[in-house]
Amino acid sequence: xxxxxxxxxxDLLFREARTANTFTDEPVTEEQIQAVYELIKxxxxxxxxxxxRITLVxxxxxxxxxxxxxxxVNRAKTATAPLVAILAADNEFHxxxxxxxxxxxxxxxxxxxxxxxxERSALLNxxxxxxxFVTDLRAAGLAAGPMSGFDHAGVQKxxxxxxxxxxxxxxxxxxxxxAWRPRLPRLSYDxxxxxx
Amino acid sequence: xxxxxxxxxxDLLFREARTANTFTDEPVTEEQIQAVYELIKxxxxxxxxxxxRITLVxxxxxxxxxxxxxxxVNRAKTATAPLVAILAADNEFHxxxxxxxxxxxxxxxxxxxxxxxxERSALLNxxxxxxxFVTDLRAAGLAAGPMSGFDHAGVQKxxxxxxxxxxxxxxxxxxxxxAWRPRLPRLSYDxxxxxx
Numbered sequence: 001x002x003x004x005x006x007x008x009x010x011d012l013l014f015r016e017a018r019t020a021n022t023f024t025d026e027p028v029t030e031e032q033i034q035a036v037y038e039l040i041k042x043x044x045x046x047x048x049x050x051x052x053r054i055t056l057v058x059x060x061x062x063x064x065x066x067x068x069x070x071x072x073v074n075r076a077k078t079a080t081a082p083l084v085a086i087l088a089a090d091n092e093f094h095x096x097x098x099x100x101x102x103x104x105x106x107x108x109x110x111x112x113x114x115x116x117x118x119e120r121s122a123l124l125n126x127x128x129x130x131x132x133f134v135t136d137l138r139a140a141g142l143a144a145g146p147m148s149g150f151d152h153a154g155v156q157k158x159x160x161x162x163x164x165x166x167x168x169x170x171x172x173x174x175x176x177x178x179a180w181r182p183r184l185p186r187l188s189y190d191x192x193x194x195x196x
Numbered sequence: 197x198x199x200x201x202x203x204x205x206x207d208l209l210f211r212e213a214r215t216a217n218t219f220t221d222e223p224v225t226e227e228q229i230q231a232v233y234e235l236i237k238x239x240x241x242x243x244x245x246x247x248x249r250i251t252l253v254x255x256x257x258x259x260x261x262x263x264x265x266x267x268x269v270n271r272a273k274t275a276t277a278p279l280v281a282i283l284a285a286d287n288e289f290h291x292x293x294x295x296x297x298x299x300x301x302x303x304x305x306x307x308x309x310x311x312x313x314x315e316r317s318a319l320l321n322x323x324x325x326x327x328x329f330v331t332d333l334r335a336a337g338l339a340a341g342p343m344s345g346f347d348h349a350g351v352q353k354x355x356x357x358x359x360x361x362x363x364x365x366x367x368x369x370x371x372x373x374x375a376w377r378p379r380l381p382r383l384s385y386d387x388x389x390x391x392x
Contacts, residue, residue, distance in 0.1 A: 003231055004337030009205040014235040034385055035199055039210040041382040046344040048380045054389045062392040124323045131327030141200030148242040184244045186237040189230055193250045196258040
């Protein structure tokens with residue numbers, strides 16, 4: 001009752017949304033991912049840096065190369081998901097800042113001149129965008145299965161380059177039979193929120 | 197048309213949502229933040245680690261201490277926002293894993309035994325939860341103004357401890373007069389998404 005968002009949308013995006021472990025055969029189209037991108041691109045990032053980069057693994061050959069780098073427990077679901085995406089952070093995002101953040105043209109060098117600062121900021125802000133991506137896949141009626149159980153150096157070498165760090169692999173599709181595991185416990189409000 | 201979420205909800209959460217720079221006097225209640233937490237707690241994190249910790253800055257004295265650590269450009273809006281939250285990552289989140297992730301009791305030591313691994317994972321996953329928090333503040337009809345322009349070491353020393361790293365400060369409230377700046381440019385789909 002303290003929320004403006006209607007209950008159906010709350011369920012779709014948050015309350016009923018779950019990490020799917022099986023999928024139907026229904027393909028995920030380019031148009032769906034474009035519609036999702038049109039929403040996530042507006043989500044806020046520091047200095048509008050927008051460091052998320054998305055690799056859609058569409059060919060069977062690329063899928064096979066990816067599955068080899070996954071933890072054993074994650075291989076079957078990624079092998080059968082209609083679409084798989086590798087989400088990465090662009091550690092050289094500052095090159096785009098003169099265009100993305102014209103209100104402070106010096107940001108590229110003053111705020112992000114040093115690589116370790118950029119890497120931390122890219123990780124944090126690409127993770128924000130990864131969360132927008134997972135939420136907006138749900139807005140498209142799709143189930144998302146984000147995973148961090150993979151050989152990160154292996155995936156980086158196989159699909160990315162030294163300037164792009166993998167964040168997660170996401171299985172995408174309509175949920176299939178027995179898609180859901182029992183919900184895990186969550187921390188209580190008082191364990192997470194304090195007031196000063 | 198490729199989305200299941202209705203257009204009003206799309207606008208509320210993503211399309212029309214903006215970072216507010218001014219706020220009305222209307223208070224943000226404990227009940228509103230509790231309702232937001234009831235949604236964000238379900239958002240997925242790796243191994244259900246849930247590392248986000250939230251400090252609500254409610255007292256005028258604490259507000260003053262916080263404002264001192266902010267970049268000049270951020271001081272006025274944080275001084276006048278109805279509520280301000282410091283979001284942080286708990287780098288010792290693994291202590292809660294036996295309870296949060298009972299399906300893999302060894303995760304605490306096998307996956308997260310080393311502090312540098314934990315710090316990166318806490319940063320990434322707390323950032324995911326920070327994005328759920330910003331999105332769900334919007335679901336509550338509130339405007340959120342996330343900021344990373346502050347002295348992170350100073351805020352950590354003043355409000356947190358060595359095990360909690362600040363991610364961002366968020367101004368929260370109903371948007372006031374002239375709350376919005378012109379929207380900044382975004383990257384195009386083809387600059388962000390590639391297929392293999």
